[in-house]
Amino acid sequence: MRNFLIDSLGLAGFGAMNYGLYLKFGLADALISAGGLLLLLALAGARAAKRRNESKGAA
Structure with a gap:
């Protein structure tokens, strides 16, 4: 839920700036x-x- 809120705020900011x-x-x-x-x-x-895929392969 936290990621959804952060993504929504980022999208709203991007739209307002444009x-x-x-x-x-x-x-x-x-x-x-x-x-x-x-x-x-x-x-x-x-x-x-x-980077995420490389770190999973190394572990």
């Missing part, structure tokens, strides 16, 4: 920043999964 960018700069800049941040999130998740 909506603020949309209001200030327009749709194109908001989509570019959202895409960049989602790419970084995907890379971090892949790196964490790789």
